[in-house]
Structures are given as C-alpha cells and as structure tokens.
Amino acid sequence: MGTPPKVYEGSHIWVEDPEVVWIDGKVLKILGDEVEVETSDGRTVTASISKTYPKDEEDHAEGFNDMTKLSYMHEAGVLHNLEIRYQINKIYTYSGGILIAVNPFQRLPDLYDIKMMERYKGAPFGELSPHVFAIGEAAFRDMMNEGTSNSILVSGESGAGKTETSKTKTTKMLMQYLAYLGGHKEGEGRSVEQQVLEVGFVI
Numbered sequence: 001m002g003t004p005p006k007v008y009e010g011s012h013i014w015v016e017d018p019e020v021v022w023i024d025g026k027v028l029k030i031l032g033d034e035v036e037v038e039t040s041d042g043r044t045v046t047a048s049i050s051k052t053y054p055k056d057e058e059d060h061a062e063g064f065n066d067m068t069k070l071s072y073m074h075e076a077g078v079l080h081n082l083e084i085r086y087q088i089n090k091i092y093t094y095s096g097g098i099l100i101a102v103n104p105f106q107r108l109p110d111l112y113d114i115k116m117m118e119r120y121k122g123a124p125f126g127e128l129s130p131h132v133f134a135i136g137e138a139a140f141r142d143m144m145n146e147g148t149s150n151s152i153l154v155s156g157e158s159g160a161g162k163t164e165t166s167k168t169k170t171t172k173m174l175m176q177y178l179a180y181l182g183g184h185k186e187g188e189g190r191s192v193e194q195q196v197l198e199v200g201f202v203i
C-alpha cells in the first residue's frame with residue numbers, strides 16, 4: 001500500500017496568494033499537474049500542485065506552542081501557527097528546543113515581571129508556555145550541571161527584536177533573567193546581578 005496522496009478532491013490545502021502570502025482552501029478538482037481550489041474567502045483559483053501544501057486537519061484555537069506538533073511542517077503551516085498565536089498576544093513559540101519570538105511592537109503587561117521570573121526559575125524546559133526566560137533557565141541550568149560555559153544564539157532580521165530580547169542595558173529580558181538567577185547580595189561589592197548586566201556581547 002502506498003502513501004495516501006496529500007492533495008485530493010475535498011482535501012484542505014494552502015495555496016500562494018498575492019495579498020496574504022498563503023491562503024487555505026478546499027480542493028474542488030485535480031486537473032493534471034494543477035488543482036482547482038475554493039479559497040476560504042470564497043474565490044475559485046487554479047494552482048500548480050507542486051506549489052501547494054496540505055493543511056493540518058485541526059485548527060487549534062490557540063495554535064500549537066511547539067511547531068513540532070504540526071502534522072505538516074512547511075512555510076504556510078508555520079506562518080499560520082505563528083499568526084494564530086500572535087493574534088492572542090502569544091509571541092513565543094517553540095520549534096523543539098528553539099524559541100521563535102514575533103515582535104509584538106507593544107509592551108505586553110506582566111510578560112517579563114518578577115512573578116514571571118519566579119515561575120520559570122527551576123521549571124523543566126517545556127513545562128511552561130514558551131518564553132525567553134525558559135531559554136535562559138535551560139542555558140543556566142546546563143551551565144551549572146555541566147560546569148562548563150554556555151551560550152545562547154539570538155538571530156533574526158533587523159528590527160526583529162534581538163536587542164530587546166537579549167542584550168545590554170538592565171531592561172533587556174534575557175540578561176535580566178540571568179542576572180536574577182545569579183542572585184543579588186547587598187554589601188559584597190559588585191553583585192553577580194550587576195556583573196551579569198555589565199557583560200559585553202559579540203555582535
């Protein structure tokens with residue numbers, strides 16, 4: 001028995017769209033290498049099958065907090081999942097051990113406060129919602145357990161939120177969390193917290 005076809009009459013797929021990049025729709029007819037699709041905004045379009053992607057059957061209301069839970073991992077599915085989460089201010093999503101952050105361009109109340117730091121401290125990776133503090137926690141714990149240095153790679157295009165998420169100044173989230181884990185003691189010269197916040201970065 002062969003693998004069942006992913007595009008067939010009645011199946012739900014993603015097709016390219018000049019306005020919204022990818023739009024979902026239902027296959028009406030297969031026409032050789034092409035497919036006729038009724039899009040979710042009510043149009044009928046024809047697309048090359050090789051440029052379509054199967055759509056996950058279930059649309060999780062809050063999206064999947066880890067991309068590895070998607071039945072189909074492709075650009076359209078990944079973007080759709082990030083969009084669903086973004087609409088409800090869930091800017092963080094895992095892809096396995098990697099954290100994807102979508103720039104909210106607004107202050108999200110409570111997301112980075114001391115209560116949130118307390119929640120993530122000591123929590124096993126993956127137990128709580130995806131968060132930059134979970135990445136800091138995992139890196140810090142590994143460093144302590146292995147007794148070796150550790151590093152966190154932050155990557156993204158200009159304006160994506162790398163600086164805000166990680167680097168320099170006391171307000172930046174990742175360093176703030178590591179400083180919090182490192183502790184703060186009065187009267188002992190420069191505290192671990194202060195030293196962590198004074199580190200330099202390789203940019």
Ligand SMILES: Nc1ncnc2c1ncn2[C@@H]1O[C@H](COP(=O)(O)OP(=O)(O)OP(=O)(O)O)[C@@H](O)[C@H]1O
Pocket residue numbers: 103104105106107108156157158159160161162163164165
């Ligand atoms: N998590 C966040 N919460 C709130 N605002 C954010 C967040 N991430 C980014 N921003 C907003 O987006 C702006 C641009 O982010 P940032 O400067 O971190 O980008 P960058 O990736 O470091 O860009 P570049 O590579 O050009 O330096 C910030 O000044 C801030 O207004």
